[in-house]
Amino acid sequence: MSNILEINHLTMKFGGLIAIDDVSFSVKKNSITSLIGPNGAGKTTVFNCITGFYKPTVGEILLNSKKQFNLERMNDFTIPQKAKVARTFQNIRLFPQMTVLENLIVAQHNKLMKASMYTLKGLVNAKSFLNAENEAKELAKYWLDKIKLTDRADIEAGNLPYGQQRKVEICRSMCTDPILLCLDEPAAGLNATESLELNSLLEFIKNEHKISILLIEHDMSVVMGISDKVVVLDYGKKIAEGMPSEVKGNPEVIKAYLGEE
Amino acid sequence: MEYFLQQLINSLTLGSIYGLIAIGYTMVYGIIGMINFAHGDVFMIGSFVSLIAMVLLGVGTGAFLPLALLIVLLAAILVTSVYGWTLERVAYRPLRGSFRLAALITALGASIFLQNFVQVSQGAKIKPIQPIIQGGFTFFENGSMVVSFSYLQIFIIIITVILLSIFSYIISKTPLGRSQRACEQDLTMSKLLGINVDRTISITFIIGASLASVAGMMFVLYYGVIDFFIGFLTGIKAFTAAVLGGIGSIPGAVIGGLLIGLIETFWSAYFTIEYKDVAVFGILVIVLIFRPYGILGKPEVEKV
Numbered sequence: 181m182s183n184i185l186e187i188n189h190l191t192m193k194f195g196g197l198i199a200i201d202d203v204s205f206s207v208k209k210n211s212i213t214s215l216i217g218p219n220g221a222g223k224t225t226v227f228n229c230i231t232g233f234y235k236p237t238v239g240e241i242l243l244n245s246k247k248q249f250n251l252e253r254m255n256d257f258t259i260p261q262k263a264k265v266a267r268t269f270q271n272i273r274l275f276p277q278m279t280v281l282e283n284l285i286v287a288q289h290n291k292l293m294k295a296s297m298y299t300l301k302g303l304v305n306a307k308s309f310l311n312a313e314n315e316a317k318e319l320a321k322y323w324l325d326k327i328k329l330t331d332r333a334d335i336e337a338g339n340l341p342y343g344q345q346r347k348v349e350i351c352r353s354m355c356t357d358p359i360l361l362c363l364d365e366p367a368a369g370l371n372a373t374e375s376l377e378l379n380s381l382l383e384f385i386k387n388e389h390k391i392s393i394l395l396i397e398h399d400m401s402v403v404m405g406i407s408d409k410v411v412v413l414d415y416g417k418k419i420a421e422g423m424p425s426e427v428k429g430n431p432e433v434i435k436a437y438l439g440e441e
Numbered sequence: 442m443e444y445f446l447q448q449l450i451n452s453l454t455l456g457s458i459y460g461l462i463a464i465g466y467t468m469v470y471g472i473i474g475m476i477n478f479a480h481g482d483v484f485m486i487g488s489f490v491s492l493i494a495m496v497l498l499g500v501g502t503g504a505f506l507p508l509a510l511l512i513v514l515l516a517a518i519l520v521t522s523v524y525g526w527t528l529e530r531v532a533y534r535p536l537r538g539s540f541r542l543a544a545l546i547t548a549l550g551a552s553i554f555l556q557n558f559v560q561v562s563q564g565a566k567i568k569p570i571q572p573i574i575q576g577g578f579t580f581f582e583n584g585s586m587v588v589s590f591s592y593l594q595i596f597i598i599i600i601t602v603i604l605l606s607i608f609s610y611i612i613s614k615t616p617l618g619r620s621q622r623a624c625e626q627d628l629t630m631s632k633l634l635g636i637n638v639d640r641t642i643s644i645t646f647i648i649g650a651s652l653a654s655v656a657g658m659m660f661v662l663y664y665g666v667i668d669f670f671i672g673f674l675t676g677i678k679a680f681t682a683a684v685l686g687g688i689g690s691i692p693g694a695v696i697g698g699l700l701i702g703l704i705e706t707f708w709s710a711y712f713t714i715e716y717k718d719v720a721v722f723g724i725l726v727i728v729l730i731f732r733p734y735g736i737l738g739k740p741e742v743e744k745v
Contacts, residue, residue: 231633256632257632257637261635273627282619286620286622289616290636
C-alpha cells in the first residue's frame with residue numbers, strides 16, 4: 181500500500197452539470213502531487229469531495245493510513261479528526277481575531293480536549309492539562325520558528341501581511357498532525373521570493389515530516405519545481421497524469437491551456 | 442445624594458440579572474448568527490425550576506440557608522441546561538444551513554411553545570414566594586432617607602461576579618473556549634481543524650441556559666413573584682442589552698446589561714415608572730440609529 185490516497189471513478193454532478201467526470205488518480209505516500217487545470221476544471225470540487233463538503237455522486241475516495249478510511253462516507257469534522265486530512269482554501273481562512281499562536285493551538289483542539297477531560301481539568305488547572313497546553317505551545321512555536329515568525333506570535337492573525345498569513349495557514353494545518361495535506365492554491369497572491377520560500381516549506385514538510393501533499397496550483401514555478409506527479413483536469417475530466425516534464429509536453433494539456441490553432 | 446446611591450445599588454442588581462441573560466443571546470448570535478428568541482423563556486424556565494426547588498426543599502424554613510440555596514442553584518442550572526440543549530437539538534439544529542428567516546421563526550415558535558407549556562403545566566396564576574434572604578447593611582441614615590444594601594443584592598452581585606469570572610476564564614483559557622471563539626469566526630474552517638462544531642454549539646446553548654437559569658433564580662429571590670410570561674419582557678430587555686453592548690461581544694453584553702439596569706432604575710426613580718420600558722427601548726432605537734454595532738461591537742468592514 182504505497183498509495184496514501186486513492187480516488188476511484190469519482191463523479192460529481194450538480195443537477196445537470198457534471199463537475200467531475202469519472203476521475204481516478206492516486207497520491208503516493210510521502211510525495212507531492214499537483215492537481216492543475218484551467219479555471220473551472222473541477223480541481224476544488226475534488227478537494228471538496230475529499231474533505232467531505234460534497235458527497236460524490238459516484239466513486240470512492242480511499243485513505244490508507246494505519247487502517248483504511250472511505251472518506252466519501254465520513255462526516256466533515258471526522259475527516260481531519262480521525263482520517264487526519266488537513267486542508268487550506270483558496271482564500272485565507274485564519275481566525276483573524278485570534279493571535280497567531282492561538283490559531284496554531286486551536287488546530288490541536290482534539291488533543292487538548294482529551295487532555296483536559298473536556299475542559300473539566302482546564303477549570304482547575306490540573307497538571308496534566310498544563311503539560312498538554314505547554315506541548316501544544318511548543319509545537320506551535322516549532323512551526324513559527326520554521327517560517328521565521330516567532331516574534332509575531334502574539335499579534336492578531338488578521339493583521340499579518342498576506343504572504344505571512346499564507347504560511348501561518350499551512351503551519352496551522354500541520355498542527356492538526358495530518359498525514360495528507362491538501363493545499364488549494366497556496367501560492368496565489370505570493371511574489372516570486374515568497375513562492376520560493378513556500379516551495380522550501382513544502383519540501384521541508386514532505387522530507388522531514390514524511391507527509392504527503394496534494395496541491396492545487398496555478399503557479400507553474402511551484403508546480404514544476406516541487407511536484408513528484410502532476411494530474412491535469414479539464415472540464416471535469418482527467419486529461420493527463422505523470423511526471424512534471426512529461427505533462428509539460430503533452431499535446432492535450434497544451435490544447436487545454438492554450439487552445440487549438 | 443442618598444436617593445441616587447440607593448438607585449445605583451438597585452440598578453447594579455437589576456443590571457446583573459440582565460447581563461447574565463444577555464450573554465446567552467450574544468453567544469448564540471456570535472456562533473451561529475441567529476437571535477435565540479426563546480432564550481427569555483429559558484430564563485423563565487430557570488426561574489420556575491428554582492421556585493419549585495425552593496418549595497420542595499422548604500427553603501426559608503430550614504436552618505441551613507446557604508446549602509439549600511446552593512442546591513437550588515445547581516438544580517436550576519442542571520434542569521435548565523437540559524432545556525437549552527433540547528431546544529437547540531430539536532428546534533434549531535435541523536434547520537441549520539437553512540435560510541435565516543427559518544431559524545428566526547422557529548425561535549419565536551419555541552418561545553411560544555415554552556410559554557404555553559409552562560402555562561399549562563404550572564397554571565397561569567402568578568406564583569408568589571416569601572422573601573428568603575432578608576436584612577442588609579444600612580448606611581447614611583439621614584433623616585427619612587436611608588441607603589441600604591440588602592444581603593440579597595449583595596448575594597446577586599457576588600454570584601454574578603463569580604459566574605462571570607468562571608465564564609470568562611473558560612472562554613479565554615480553556616480548549617473549549619478556544620474552540621468556541623474559533624467557531625464564532627469561521628465555522629467551516631473549525632470543522633476542518635477537527636473541531637466538533639455541533640457539540641460546540643450545543644455547549645454554547647448549555648452555557649447560555651445555565652447563566653439564564655441563575656438569572657431566573659435571582660429574579661425569583663429579588664421580586665418574589667413569577668408567572669409564565671416573565672420571560673418575554675425580561676428576555677427582550679436582555680436582548681436590548683446585548684444589542685446595546687454590541688451583539689456578539691461578551692463583555693459588551695455585560696456592559697449593556699448594566700446600562701439597561703441603570704437606565705430602567707433611574708428612569709423609574711426620577712421620571713415616571715410607567716414609562717421605564719419606553720425609556721429602555723427608546724435607548725435601543727437611538728443606539729440602532731447612531732451606532733448599530735453597539736458599544737463594543739466592531740463594524741463589519743470589508744477589505745477590498
